[in-house]
Amino acid sequence: MMKPEDLRSHRWFGGDELRNFSHRARSRQLGFNPEEHLGKPVIGILNTWSDINPCHMHLRERAEQVKRGVWQAGGFPLEFPVATLSETYQKPTPMLYRNLLAMETEEILRSYPIDGAVLMGGCDKSTPALLMGAASAGLPAIFVPAGPMLKGHWRNEILGSGTDMWKYWDDKRAGLIGDAEMSELERGLARSPGTCMTMGTASTMTSAAEVLGMTLPGAASIPAVDSAHHRMAAASGARVVEMVWENLTISQVLDKRAYSDAITTVLALGGSTNAVIHLIAMAGRSQIPLSIEDFDAIARQVPVLANVRPGGDFLMEDFYYAGGLPGLLSRLTDLLHTDRVTVTGKTLGELLAVARVHNDDVIRTRDNPVAAEGGVAVLRGNLAPSGAVIKHIAAEPHLLTHTGPAVVFDNYSDLKKRINDPGLGITEDSVLVLRGSGPLGGPGMPEYGMLPIPDHLLAKGVRDMVRISDARMSGTSYGACVLHVAPESFVGGPLALVRDGDLITLDVPARRLHLEVDDAELDARRALWEPPAPPFERGYGSLYAKHITQADEGCDFDFLAKAGANPEPDAR
Numbered sequence: 001m002m003k004p005e006d007l008r009s010h011r012w013f014g015g016d017e018l019r020n021f022s023h024r025a026r027s028r029q030l031g032f033n034p035e036e037h038l039g040k041p042v043i044g045i046l047n048t049w050s051d052i053n054p055c056h057m058h059l060r061e062r063a064e065q066v067k068r069g070v071w072q073a074g075g076f077p078l079e080f081p082v083a084t085l086s087e088t089y090q091k092p093t094p095m096l097y098r099n100l101l102a103m104e105t106e107e108i109l110r111s112y113p114i115d116g117a118v119l120m121g122g123c124d125k126s127t128p129a130l131l132m133g134a135a136s137a138g139l140p141a142i143f144v145p146a147g148p149m150l151k152g153h154w155r156n157e158i159l160g161s162g163t164d165m166w167k168y169w170d171d172k173r174a175g176l177i178g179d180a181e182m183s184e185l186e187r188g189l190a191r192s193p194g195t196c197m198t199m200g201t202a203s204t205m206t207s208a209a210e211v212l213g214m215t216l217p218g219a220a221s222i223p224a225v226d227s228a229h230h231r232m233a234a235a236s237g238a239r240v241v242e243m244v245w246e247n248l249t250i251s252q253v254l255d256k257r258a259y260s261d262a263i264t265t266v267l268a269l270g271g272s273t274n275a276v277i278h279l280i281a282m283a284g285r286s287q288i289p290l291s292i293e294d295f296d297a298i299a300r301q302v303p304v305l306a307n308v309r310p311g312g313d314f315l316m317e318d319f320y321y322a323g324g325l326p327g328l329l330s331r332l333t334d335l336l337h338t339d340r341v342t343v344t345g346k347t348l349g350e351l352l353a354v355a356r357v358h359n360d361d362v363i364r365t366r367d368n369p370v371a372a373e374g375g376v377a378v379l380r381g382n383l384a385p386s387g388a389v390i391k392h393i394a395a396e397p398h399l400l401t402h403t404g405p406a407v408v409f410d411n412y413s414d415l416k417k418r419i420n421d422p423g424l425g426i427t428e429d430s431v432l433v434l435r436g437s438g439p440l441g442g443p444g445m446p447e448y449g450m451l452p453i454p455d456h457l458l459a460k461g462v463r464d465m466v467r468i469s470d471a472r473m474s475g476t477s478y479g480a481c482v483l484h485v486a487p488e489s490f491v492g493g494p495l496a497l498v499r500d501g502d503l504i505t506l507d508v509p510a511r512r513l514h515l516e517v518d519d520a521e522l523d524a525r526r527a528l529w530e531p532p533a534p535p536f537e538r539g540y541g542s543l544y545a546k547h548i549t550q551a552d553e554g555c556d557f558d559f560l561a562k563a564g565a566n567p568e569p570d571a572r
C-alpha cells in the first residue's frame, strides 16, 4: 500500500522548499483548504468534452459524477480539458489527430501533479488516443466510456446512426425517397448524447477498453443517458483513488494476453476494421508486438456472437439490455485469459462469473452464431505486400471470390468527379480502386473506403461491388471493401501502379489480393512512378508526415511507439 508521502503529487505539495510553498499557496488560490487536498491522491480527469462533439456532449456534466466518486473515496479531483476528436465534424479526419491527443494525454499526465487518471472519451479515435497516452505515461488509470446514444427512430422504424444514413442516402439517390423523408430522417437518426449506437468504431473500441481491463465491468455498453452511466462514472472516480493507493498501474493491466483478448472480443462483436490499426498502435505503447496476422489467426477461431448492426440486426441499447459486453464475454471464457487483473483489482474471470445473457437473439449462443468466423480477414498479394483487411461478414458473399477489371481513381475528389461518368463503363463486375487515401496520402487515412456505387448501378438494384483502397472505412459501413492496403500508394505501394482495365482478383477464402499484371510490367510502371509532393510544408501536419507509420504498423508516430527513457520532471 502506498502512503501519502509516496504519492507522486507529494513532490509538488509536500516538502519545505520554496516551490512546495508556492504550490500550496496556489492551491489556496484555487479555493481549496489544506485539509481538502493535502495527502490525498490527485486524480486528473482528462475530459474530451466539447460543444462541437455530440458524442461527448454529456461529459461536461458526467465529469461532475466522476468528481463525486473521487471526493467520496478521499481523493482530490482536477479536470483537464483535452482535445476533442469529433468523428462527425473534424476534417480531413480525426485520425490525423489521434496521435496528437495521445501526446497531449501523456504530457498532461507527466507534467502535472497527478497520481491517477480518469480518461473520458468514446467517439472513435478518442479511446485509443487516451489509452495510448496513458500507457506511455504509466500511471494508474481508468477509462470512462462516453456510452452509446439511444436508438434512432423514424416512422416506426429503428435507425442506426451511420449505417442507416448510408442506406437511406442510397435510397434517395435511387429516387425512392425525397426531401420530406430526408428532413424527418435528419431528426431521427441521432437523438441523444452518446457515441454511435451501431457496432461502429466507438463501441468496438470502448468494448476493447473494457476487455483490456481498463473500465469497470459493463461500462462500455451502458447508454450515455442511462442513470447507470452516472453511477458508473462515480464508481470509476472512487475506484481510481483506491488504485493509486494500491499502486495498480496501467502496465500491470495491459499485457500481451489483454491484447489477444481484445482482438478476440472485437471479432466476436463483429467490430470495426479500424480496431486493427488502433489495437496495434495501443499495444505498441506497451512494447507488445501485435500484427495484422494476429487478427486473422484469432478470427478463424472466434464466432461472431453480437447481433448488432451493421453486421447484425440490433443496436447497442438492445445489446445493453441483453447483458452487454460481460454477457457476451461470459460465452467466450474458454477463448479468453480470465486470470488477468483488471482496474477493479479482480480478475476478468471473477467479473465474468456473475455475468448473464438475457436475450439469445441479441447475444447469440456459441452453437447459433451470427457468423462462424470472426469478421476480419487479412489479405496479402502483389497488390498489398504489407497486407490489407476486409470485413467479409459485411459483404455480399458472391463478391468474396471475384476477378474484375479495375477502374482507378487517384484521390477522393477524382472519385467524386468521375464516379457517375458513363464513359468509364463501370459494371457491377468492375473493381473500383481508390488510391491517395492512406496515412500520408489522405492524409490521415480518411474513411473513404466504402466507395459509392455509381448511380446507374444503384438504380438497377446493385448494392455491393468489390472496392479497394488504402483508406479506412467507418465501422458503421459495409460492403466488399478491401481496406488499409499497405504500403499506401503515396509512398509507392503497388496500388500506385494499377491502371484502368487491369484485372484484379479478390479471393477471401485464400486471403489473396492479386493484380493480374506480370512483374516485368509492374517494374516498368514503377520506374515511371514519381513520388507526389509532401502534403504539408509546416505545422503539425509536417511533424505527422515525417513520423507516421503505415497501417500494418498502427499509424503511430515512430518516436512515440518506441521504448526509451522519458524522465519524470523535477517538481522543484
Ligand code: FES
Pocket (backbone or CB within 6 Å): 055, 086, 087, 088, 122, 123, 124, 194, 195, 196, 200, 202
Ligand atoms: Fe462519434 Fe460515431 S460520430 S461515435
Ligand code: MG
Pocket (backbone or CB within 6 Å): 087, 124, 200, 201, 202, 474, 475, 476
Ligand atoms: Mg466512425
